[in-house]
Amino acid sequence: MATHDIPKVSSSAEEYLLTLYRLETSGERAGSSQLAKMFGVKAPSVTGMLRRLSERGWVRYQRYRPPELTEEGRRVAVYLIRRHRLLETFLVRFLDYSWDEVHDEVQMLEHTVSDRLLHRIDHKLGQPSYDPHGDPIPDEHGNMPDHTLVPLTRLEEGSAGQVGRVDNRSRHLLSVIGEIGAYPGASVTRLRGTNNGKLSVRVDRREMQIDGEVARLIWVKPNTNSLGSTVGAI
Numbered sequence: 001m002a003t004h005d006i007p008k009v010s011s012s013a014e015e016y017l018l019t020l021y022r023l024e025t026s027g028e029r030a031g032s033s034q035l036a037k038m039f040g041v042k043a044p045s046v047t048g049m050l051r052r053l054s055e056r057g058w059v060r061y062q063r064y065r066p067p068e069l070t071e072e073g074r075r076v077a078v079y080l081i082r083r084h085r086l087l088e089t090f091l092v093r094f095l096d097y098s099w100d101e102v103h104d105e106v107q108m109l110e111h112t113v114s115d116r117l118l119h120r121i122d123h124k125l126g127q128p129s130y131d132p133h134g135d136p137i138p139d140e141h142g143n144m145p146d147h148t149l150v151p152l153t154r155l156e157e158g159s160a161g162q163v164g165r166v167d168n169r170s171r172h173l174l175s176v177i178g179e180i181g182a183y184p185g186a187s188v189t190r191l192r193g194t195n196n197g198k199l200s201v202r203v204d205r206r207e208m209q210i211d212g213e214v215a216r217l218i219w220v221k222p223n224t225n226s227l228g229s230t231v232g233a234i
């Protein structure tokens with residue numbers, strides 16, 4: 001299905017769709033009181049929003065049951081992800097934004113971008129499959145590129161791989177990851193030995209010790225010889 005006929009979505013509705021999508025793809029579900037806690041709002045405002053989303057046919061929602069995205073709701077969420085990630089890619093590649101400042105900028109920008117502009121950006125970029133953080137960009141039919149990644153903390157000692165994506169939830173840690181050079185595409189080896197929660201790693205040619213907190217945000221595509229042993233741990 002094409003992504004162009006997406007109707008206007010308010011930014012708070014967007015936040016709900018994206019959150020539900022994220023929960024769903026990680027195999028979790030949250031009821032309205034958990035959602036209220038996540039968004040820092042009161043329960044009635046969550047139920048009000050869920051009711052509006054269900055009227056639009058995007059969410060299946062019954063009282064006392066965790067809400068679920070409908071097929072259509074999922075399609076809208078995937079479109080929103082595509083728009084966000086394409087804009088981030090554009091800002092980094094053409095406007096020299098650093099990858100830790102781009103997210104906030106895109107959050108301000110994304111609600112006003114037309115489909116026509118997005119289409120042009122996609123083509124200018126050569127229809128990329130990954131954003132600067134290495135997150136997959138759904139194509140215009142809503143298909144996600146495939147990949148099998150594990151957090152660096154789950155890579156076995158002695159195994160190597162390539163950085164596939166970096167979790168961008170902390171701006172501070174993102175700049176640490178930038179300093180050690182663990183950008184998507186960098187090769188990384190988990191060396192033997194862990195002490196005080198620090199992992200020994202080699203990123204490209206540099207050996208170093210990094211905090212587990214940082215390593216958990218670095219997602220690695222293990223080299224094929226080590227894939228068999230790590231894939232079960234996902």
Ligand SMILES: [Zn+2]
Binds near residue numbers: 084088102103106168
């Ligand atoms: Zn972002």
